[in-house]
Amino acid sequence: xxxxWDKQRNTLPNQQRMPMWDDSSTxxxxxxxxxxxxxxxxxxTCSNIKVGTVIKNLxxxxxxxxxxxxxxxxxxxxxxxxxxxxxxxxxQSDGDPFYGVGLSFIMHEGNLWNTLPVKAGIDIKYRRFxxxxxxxxTNGTFYAATLDEIQMALLLSADTGFIQPYIxxxxxxxxxxxxxxxxxxxxxxxxxxxIDYEDDITWSKNMGYVIGAAYVVKEAVSIxxxxxxxxxxxxxxxxxxxx
Numbered sequence: 001x002x003x004x005w006d007k008q009r010n011t012l013p014n015q016q017r018m019p020m021w022d023d024s025s026t027x028x029x030x031x032x033x034x035x036x037x038x039x040x041x042x043x044x045t046c047s048n049i050k051v052g053t054v055i056k057n058l059x060x061x062x063x064x065x066x067x068x069x070x071x072x073x074x075x076x077x078x079x080x081x082x083x084x085x086x087x088x089x090x091x092q093s094d095g096d097p098f099y100g101v102g103l104s105f106i107m108h109e110g111n112l113w114n115t116l117p118v119k120a121g122i123d124i125k126y127r128r129f130x131x132x133x134x135x136x137x138t139n140g141t142f143y144a145a146t147l148d149e150i151q152m153a154l155l156l157s158a159d160t161g162f163i164q165p166y167i168x169x170x171x172x173x174x175x176x177x178x179x180x181x182x183x184x185x186x187x188x189x190x191x192x193x194x195i196d197y198e199d200d201i202t203w204s205k206n207m208g209y210v211i212g213a214a215y216v217v218k219e220a221v222s223i224x225x226x227x228x229x230x231x232x233x234x235x236x237x238x239x240x241x242x243x
Contacts, residue, residue, distance in 0.1 A: 001241055002050040004066070007043075008234035012174065012203050014039045035084075038180075038197070041073040044129070046098065050238070057106075064100035069093070070131050072143060076180060076197060078187065087185050087195070091133040091143040100127035117159040125151045140183035140194075147176035147201065153210060164214040164222075172231050173204035206231035 014037045048066020055061070070093045077086040102125040112118045132144040150173045157166035182195040190196045212226025220242040228234040 001052075001243075002238050003047075003240075004050055004064075004236065004238040005047050006234060006236035007045045008228070008232050008236075009041070009043045010232035012040045012042065012201060015201065015203075036078045038077075038178075038199075039075045043071040045069045048098070050240070052102075054242075060104040062102050062104075064098075064102065064125075064127065066098055068096045068098055068129060070096055070129075072131065072133075072145070074143065074180060076182075076195065078195075085185060085187075087182060089141055089143070089180070089182065091131070091141075093131050093133045096129065096131050098127055098129045100125060102126065112158070119157050119159075121155050121157075123151075123153045123155060125153075136181065136183065142181040143179070145176060145178035145201070147174055149174050155210070162216050164216065166210075166212055166214075168210045170208040170210060170228070170231070172206045172208060174201065174206075175204070176201045208232060 046066055046068040048064050050062050050064050052060055052062025070091075072091045072093075074089050074091065075086065076089070078084055102123065104121060104123045106119055106121045108120040110118055127149045129147045129149070130145075131147075134142050134144075136142050151170055152172075153168045153170040155166050155168035157164055177198070177200055179198040180195065181192075181197070185195050186193065187195045208228055208230030210226055210228045212224060214222045214224045216222045222240055224238045224240065226236050228236075
């Protein structure tokens with residue numbers, strides 16, 4: 001069982017939306033798009049409980065549940081034949097719930113230089129995040145998203161006694177859906193007359209790296225600190241107990 005805290009920043013880069021082109025013989029020229037895309041810079045500060053079980057000292061299966069304080073900086077760009085716009089919106093939300101499940105497996109155990117115990121393993125983690133910020137009544141904007149995140153990490157750790165450092169490489173994928181409305185920007189090609197954008201998010205095959213260390217307080221109690229970079233900039237810490 002563990003208590004974890006994590007702060008991460010990442011960017012979901014420009015994603016071109018491919019709207020259906022209107023028939024030029026039957027529609028107004030203004031509604032035919034040249035280009036339409038979205039991007040966002042995201043900051044998530046999360047706290048969660050992790051509960052798992054170890055099988056034969058090789059496998060570990062665990063569940064995650066927690067909350068996140070989220071800041072989403074969204075850019076939405078749309079250009080038609082006649083005109084276009086780019087709008088930036090910031091959404092902040094507190095106490096968004098998330099949950100997840102993970103699996104770890106030790107692939108190899110051995111000794112480096114015949115003296116230093118080392119382990120190589122893999123960790124696969126899935127998390128689902130839900131956000132919603134409804135400020136239509138105060139400033140005419142709305143944002144909601146559901147994100148599914150999958151991370152797979154290959155890790156190498158060493159046992160030096162009380163300190164157990166580790167390094168690794170990760171690959172991650174984020175998919176989901178988002179809904180963005182902005183009454184302040186006229187957009188006649190939407191039925192409501194303003195921005196009412198809803199579409200899928202796909203961000204996959206992203207490489208990252210991790211470095212960290214665990215400090216063994218007692219045989220069954222440890223404190224862990226790690227840094228992640230590449231696909232995201234993040235730091236995290238946790239305290240865990242085995243029984």
